[in-house]
Amino acid sequence: xxxxxxxxxxxxxxxxxxxxxxxxxxxxxxxxxxxxxxxxxxxxxxxxxxxxxxxxxxxxxxxxxxxxxxxxxxxxxxxxxxxxxxxxxxxxxxxxxxxxxxxxxxxxxxxxxxxxxxxxxxxxxxxxxxxxxxxxxxxxxxxxxxxxxxxxxxxxxxxxxxxxxxxxxxxxxxxxxxxxxxxxxxxxxxxxxxxxxxxxxxxxxxxxxxxxxxxxxxxxxxxxxxxxxxxxxxxxxxxxxxxxxxxxxxxxxxxxxxxxxxxxxxxxxxxxxxxxxxxxxxxxxxxxxxxxxxxxxxxxxxxxxxxxxxxxxxxxxxxxxxxxxxxxxxxxxxxxxxxxxxxxxxxxxxxxxxxxxxxxxxxxxxxxxxxxxxxxxxxxxxxxxxxxxxxxxxxxxxxxxxxxxxxxxxxxxxxxxxxxxxxxxxxxxxxxxxxxxxxxxxxxxxxxxxx
Amino acid sequence: xxxxxxxxxxxxxxxxxxxxxxxxxxxxxxxxxxxxxxxxxxxxxxxxxxxxxxxxxxxxxxxxxxxxxxxxxxxxxxxxxxxxxxxxxxxxxxxxxxxxxxxxxxxxxxxxxxxxxxxxxxxxxxxxxxxxxxxxxxxxxxxxxxxxxxxxxxxxxxxxxxxxxxxxxxxxxxxxxxxxxxxxxxxxxxxxxxxxxxxxxxxxxxxxxxxxxxxxxxxxxxxxxxxxxxxxxxxxxxxxxxxxxxxxxxxxxxxxxxxxxxxxxxxxxxxxxxxxxxxxxxxxxxxxxxxxxxxxxxxxxxxxxxxxxxxxxxxxxxxxxxxxxxxxxxxxxxxxxxxxxxxxxxxxxxxxxxxxxxxxxxxxxxxxxxxxxxxxxxxxxxxxxxxxxxxxxxxxxxxxxxxxxxxxxxxxxxxxxxxxxxxxxxxxx
Numbered sequence: 001x002x003x004x005x006x007x008x009x010x011x012x013x014x015x016x017x018x019x020x021x022x023x024x025x026x027x028x029x030x031x032x033x034x035x036x037x038x039x040x041x042x043x044x045x046x047x048x049x050x051x052x053x054x055x056x057x058x059x060x061x062x063x064x065x066x067x068x069x070x071x072x073x074x075x076x077x078x079x080x081x082x083x084x085x086x087x088x089x090x091x092x093x094x095x096x097x098x099x100x101x102x103x104x105x106x107x108x109x110x111x112x113x114x115x116x117x118x119x120x121x122x123x124x125x126x127x128x129x130x131x132x133x134x135x136x137x138x139x140x141x142x143x144x145x146x147x148x149x150x151x152x153x154x155x156x157x158x159x160x161x162x163x164x165x166x167x168x169x170x171x172x173x174x175x176x177x178x179x180x181x182x183x184x185x186x187x188x189x190x191x192x193x194x195x196x197x198x199x200x201x202x203x204x205x206x207x208x209x210x211x212x213x214x215x216x217x218x219x220x221x222x223x224x225x226x227x228x229x230x231x232x233x234x235x236x237x238x239x240x241x242x243x244x245x246x247x248x249x250x251x252x253x254x255x256x257x258x259x260x261x262x263x264x265x266x267x268x269x270x271x272x273x274x275x276x277x278x279x280x281x282x283x284x285x286x287x288x289x290x291x292x293x294x295x296x297x298x299x300x301x302x303x304x305x306x307x308x309x310x311x312x313x314x315x316x317x318x319x320x321x322x323x324x325x326x327x328x329x330x331x332x333x334x335x336x337x338x339x340x341x342x343x344x345x346x347x348x349x350x351x352x353x354x355x356x357x358x359x360x361x362x363x364x365x366x367x368x369x370x371x372x373x374x375x376x377x378x379x380x381x382x383x384x385x386x387x388x389x390x391x392x393x394x395x396x397x398x399x400x401x402x403x404x405x406x407x408x409x410x411x412x413x414x415x416x417x418x419x420x421x422x423x424x425x426x427x428x429x430x431x432x433x434x435x436x437x438x439x440x441x442x443x444x445x446x447x448x449x450x451x
Numbered sequence: 452x453x454x455x456x457x458x459x460x461x462x463x464x465x466x467x468x469x470x471x472x473x474x475x476x477x478x479x480x481x482x483x484x485x486x487x488x489x490x491x492x493x494x495x496x497x498x499x500x501x502x503x504x505x506x507x508x509x510x511x512x513x514x515x516x517x518x519x520x521x522x523x524x525x526x527x528x529x530x531x532x533x534x535x536x537x538x539x540x541x542x543x544x545x546x547x548x549x550x551x552x553x554x555x556x557x558x559x560x561x562x563x564x565x566x567x568x569x570x571x572x573x574x575x576x577x578x579x580x581x582x583x584x585x586x587x588x589x590x591x592x593x594x595x596x597x598x599x600x601x602x603x604x605x606x607x608x609x610x611x612x613x614x615x616x617x618x619x620x621x622x623x624x625x626x627x628x629x630x631x632x633x634x635x636x637x638x639x640x641x642x643x644x645x646x647x648x649x650x651x652x653x654x655x656x657x658x659x660x661x662x663x664x665x666x667x668x669x670x671x672x673x674x675x676x677x678x679x680x681x682x683x684x685x686x687x688x689x690x691x692x693x694x695x696x697x698x699x700x701x702x703x704x705x706x707x708x709x710x711x712x713x714x715x716x717x718x719x720x721x722x723x724x725x726x727x728x729x730x731x732x733x734x735x736x737x738x739x740x741x742x743x744x745x746x747x748x749x750x751x752x753x754x755x756x757x758x759x760x761x762x763x764x765x766x767x768x769x770x771x772x773x774x775x776x777x778x779x780x781x782x783x784x785x786x787x788x789x790x791x792x793x794x795x796x797x798x799x800x801x802x803x804x805x806x807x808x809x810x811x812x813x814x815x816x817x818x819x820x821x822x823x824x825x826x827x828x829x830x831x832x833x834x835x836x837x838x839x840x841x842x843x844x845x846x847x848x849x850x851x852x853x854x855x856x857x858x859x860x861x862x863x864x865x866x867x868x869x870x871x872x873x874x875x876x877x878x879x880x
Contacts, residue, residue: 003626007680007806008796011813014676015793018817022785025828029778033743039728040740102778105746 033102038081038094044106045097046113048078048090050121051147051342057090057097057115061160068158073128074119075156077176077287084163085174089115089340092286096344096353104347112349116342118147123448128152130444134434135170136408137177139318140424140445143326143414145357146336148284149422149449153177179289181315182427185397186244187412188310190324190372192253193241195266197368200257208255209236216247222302224250224309227398242379244396250305260299263308267294270363271320284319285341292316311400318425321412325423327363329393329414331370335360376413386439390446391416396438398431406430409438420450464523465508472500472530479538483775484753489542496537496544500530503549507556514560516863518798524791525559525840525855531784532841539771540758551845555852562616562856568865569804573625576643583617583650586610587657594661611658611666612846616853618654618670619811622647622677625804629681644681647674664712665834669818676814680807724829734760738770738827742778749777764843766835769824785820788839791855792816798862805861812854 037043048057055061056071056078063070071078079088081097090097099111118141127138127150137153153176157169196205213231216224224247226232232243240248252258264274273280273293280291294307294314306312319338326336337358344353376393383394394413401408409431414423424445428438476497479485485493507526511519529552536548566572572579589610593601600607624643632639651674658667709717724732724739741757744750755774757763763771772781795809816839823842826833837844839851 003680003803004799004806007803007810008799010676010679010810011793011795014810014813014817015789018789018821021821021825021830022782025825025830026778026782028830029739029742029828032739033746036736036739036743039725039736040744042744100743102743102746105744105750 030102034098034100035095037100037106038098042106043081043094044099044111045081045090045094046099046111046115046345046347048097048115048117050117050119050124051149052120052122054121056117056119056121057159059097063158063160066160070158071160072156072158073125073152074121075159076153076174077151077178078117078159080159082163084166087175087179087288089117089285089287093341093344096341099347101347107347111347112345113347114345116344117340118142118149118342118355119151119340120149120449123445124150124152126448127441127445128154128156130436130441131428132435134428134436135172135430136426136428136441137318138424138426138441138445139178139322140422140449141322141326141336141338142421143329143336143423144421146326146338146355147342148338148340150424150445151176151178151340176287177427178318178425179284179287181290181293181317182408182410183312183399183401184310184314184316184321185399185408185410186246186310187321187395187397187410187425188308188314188316189241189244189249189397190321190328190376190395190412191267191270191272192249192263192308193237193375194270194324194328194364194368194372195263196237196252196258197371198266198365199259199262202367202371204257205237208252208257209234210240210248210251211235212240212243212245212247214247216250218250218300218302218305219254220298220300220302224302224305238375238378241375241395242382246309249309253305253308254299258299260296260304263299264296266364267296270324284338287340289319290315290317292320310397318410318427321410322423322425323360324363325393325412325414325425327360328369328373328376329416329421329423331366331373332359333362333364333366333369335363377416380413383439386437387443387446390450394442407432409434411438411442413442415446415450417450420446422446422449461519464519465504468523468527468530469501469504471527472504472534475531475534476500479534479542479752482749482751483538483542484751485542492543496534496542499544499549500533503530503533503552510556514563516859518862520794520798521791521855521859521862524787524794525556525852528784528787528791528840529555531787534752535768535772535776535841536764536843538752538775539764540753540755542753545843547845548843551843551848554845555840555848557852558849559852559856559859562853563859563863564856566620566805566808566857566860567863569625569802570866572620573628573804576620579617579620580646580650583614583621586614586617587653590614590657590661606845609844609846611661611663612844612850614654615666615669615673615815616850616857618650619673619808619815619854619857621650622673622811623804623807624677624681625802625807641681644678647677650674665822665836668822668834669815669836672814672818673811676810677807680810722832734762734767735827735829735833738767739829741767741770741774742828745774745777747777747779749773749775749780751775762835765837766823766833766842767827768838768842770827772841784841785824788816788820788841792858795858795861800861801864802861802866805864808857809861812858815854816851 045059047055050056056074059081079085079090081090081094085091096115097113099107099113131154135154138150140150141148155170155173157173211234212226214226214229218224226246232245235248267274271291273291274296281288282291296304298304303312307314323335327333339355342355343351345351373393380392380394392413392415397410399408409428412425426438426441428434511522533548533552536545600609628643629641632641654670722731724735728736737760752775757771757774769781792813800806800809819836820838822834822836823838825831837847
């Protein structure tokens with residue numbers, strides 16, 4: 001009898017294991033049903049709104065209903081549900097837009113599923129238009145809260161027209177360049193400056209001065225050329241930063257008080273993938289954003305110095321350049337993590353996914369951020385005419401690409417304004433053939449956001 | 452059924468089954484795709500279902516049993532299955548499924564008659580070894596190395612399905628058999644256990660050879676349950692060390708199997724269905740979408756779209772039910788099968804032999820259900836096995852019916868000694 005009972009115990013175990021599996025299955029289906037439906041042809045998608053309630057995505061939109069190019073400024077950021085673009089807000093959050101619930105099924109007419117973003121469509125459109133015929137991208141966010149206010153990338157396209165003309169799309173049309181690495185030019189000097197403050201300390205760094213004669217022959221025997229062929233003469237760190245002097249920073253990197261391993265540590269803490277070929281990403285509401293990367297092998301080597309100056313193999317996304325600005329502007333050394341989705345509503349109009357401000361770990365010391373902030377604000381005074389009306393901390397950069405054939409213009413910075421704590425990054429491609437300037441784009445952006 | 456209480460129970464159970472099926476048909480009439488143009492089809496289906504119920508109730512009267520729980524559950528589930536299979540993608544009686552349901556009921560009776568006398572069946576154990584060997588030989592010679600079917604022209608047979616009840620019988624044991632030990636080196640070994648182990652090794656090799664790896668877990672589960680039932684006897688105490696060693700050995704075996712698995716198996720093991728919705732993940736992604744579409748209460752019988760997907764009535768049957776009848780109903784049906792399998796807990800088998808039989812049947816059914824349901828829902832790799840009694844498929848239905856007969860036999864056994872019968876006959880002469 002005992003042996004029969006033992007056998008029956010085995011039956012109980014098998015049955016209960018299966019029941020446990022079924023419970024897990026039901027929970028899984030409950031949790032993921034919306035995601036499944038979002039992959040079906042019958043999905044009924046809701047809207048994406050900007051911070052003021054303007055529609056940024058409507059799955060049934062046509063050029064007639066909204067007007068031609070109405071969504072063009074957010075075309076490659078918000079995207080659509082057609083599957084051509086994979087790194088967009090809609091593609092990565094499609095289940096949140098699903099007018100579906102497991103108990104109600106598909107709701108075609110009165111579904112309230114939606115995503116409410118932090119974007120300001122008016123400002124975004126203004127910035128988009130300010131590029132004129134040029135290409136590039138611009139991003140701005142509230143460095144206190146993390147709300148992304150502007151994020152546009154050119155060339156873009158009107159998602160309501162679909163992909164019939166895809167063969168004639170220009171390169172980069174289907175991606176938001178804000179999320180992808182670009183040569184940062186002298187905006188990289190912000191990172192090098194932050195590292196120098198952390199490695200040497202304020203007093204030692206301010207006591208250092210190097211001479212620029214236009215061309216500097218480094219200890220490895222390579223020439224580091226300055227954009228000012230006459231040279232900047234002897235400068236301290238403040239002057240060199242304002243002059244964006246390449247020879248100064250090359251000499252700083254090969255200084256014995258600035259060991260390379262310490263630079264690497266500082267860079268890695270900031271989020272750079274140093275000497276690593278593997279592509280790495282971080283996530284902003286499901287959208288993948290490339291992590292910064294650089295190659296630092298030897299302090300006396302040309303490529304290492306060139307990388308610290310912001311040319312060569314260094315790549316940083318405009319998003320990450322902007323995020324570092326938040327750590328500087330807040331004087332905390334912690335980045336305010338950006339987000340696009342403020343909240344969502346489900347099919348029954350219940351609010352969920354409320355965004356909360358979050359911060360990174362300390363990526364540089366608060367002391368160094370205070371010093372760099374001051375230097376950038378000083379530098380910003382040089383822009384008092386072109387970007388008038390703002391107490392701005394700024395760093396410009398010129399990135400040489402295509403073996404120096406083209407130059408991209410970058411501007412990163414922040415404004416010191418309690419009511420509008422905005423950090424930004426603007427990339428203007430092929431600036432020499434452009435009918436606008438990056439300062440104009442920044443000015444337009446700040447005016448639109450601070451109006 | 453001789454007592455008045457027994458008769459009352461019988462009548463009430465029959466009424467319960469009839470009402471359940473009528474409720475389903477009513478649901479189909481009001482919520483399903485039942486417009487006037489196909490009313491005839493609906494009426495034919497309804498008459499068939501109720502008719503089959505009544506005929507089976509009458510047929511049961513000719514069989515004397517201690518309990519009829521499984522019988523009522525079986526007709527309850529089979530007719531539900533017939534309603535399902537007749538509703539996928541449009542209402543029309545599935546004659547093929549009706550025939551296999553009847554075949555299943557008949558094979559259930561055969562299983563019951565064959566296994567009710569454990570002394571007789573134990574005496575015939577060698578015959579089951581031979582039968583199992585013959586089935587394996589059929590698989591080896593008739594199916595080919597890339598197929599699991601024997602094509603007879605007018606219908607096909609899947610011999611590996613028939614191997615399941617045969618192997619369950621091979622794995623059953625009784626007390627005397629376990630006491631018959633021989634000493635090999637320093638170990639006391641039961642020869643019957645060695646034979647079981649030999650069979651499972653051969654079966655694994657055979658299934659691997661004919662690429663029917665989906666059935667492998669079922670055979671392994673039957674063997675392991677048989678082994679556990681043996682270890683549980685007599686007063687065997689499973690030390691922690693033994694349990695850990697057992698689990699570790701299984702884990703090593705599983706990892707080795709994964710490493711040695713052919714590429715097509717590996718691709719199924721690690722497929723990301725949502726990144727390959729038009730390739731390897733097509734069936735599962737469509738199944739999950741169908742489940743989501745169905746929600747709790749379904750789109751209505753005959754209103755589903757999954758019937759456009761290959762194997763909607765077999766491998767994806769759980770999703771097909773969910774889409775048309777809803778997840779709630781699908782779970783209820785799975786529960787009904789589980790209740791049937793768990794009935795030995797309420798009506799315990801009367802012998803150790805029948806207890807091991809029940810363990811084997813239960814493990815085979817549960818593993819098969821788990822492989823199908825969890826596989827089609829992307830919780831585990833998709834293997835393409837059937838849900839017992841619910842999926843369409845003649846071989847599966849017949850063998851499942853036979854296995855249910857085995858379970859009934861354990862609850863209504865007879866204890867006649869075959870040798871004594873012979874002696875009595877001699878005496879009477």
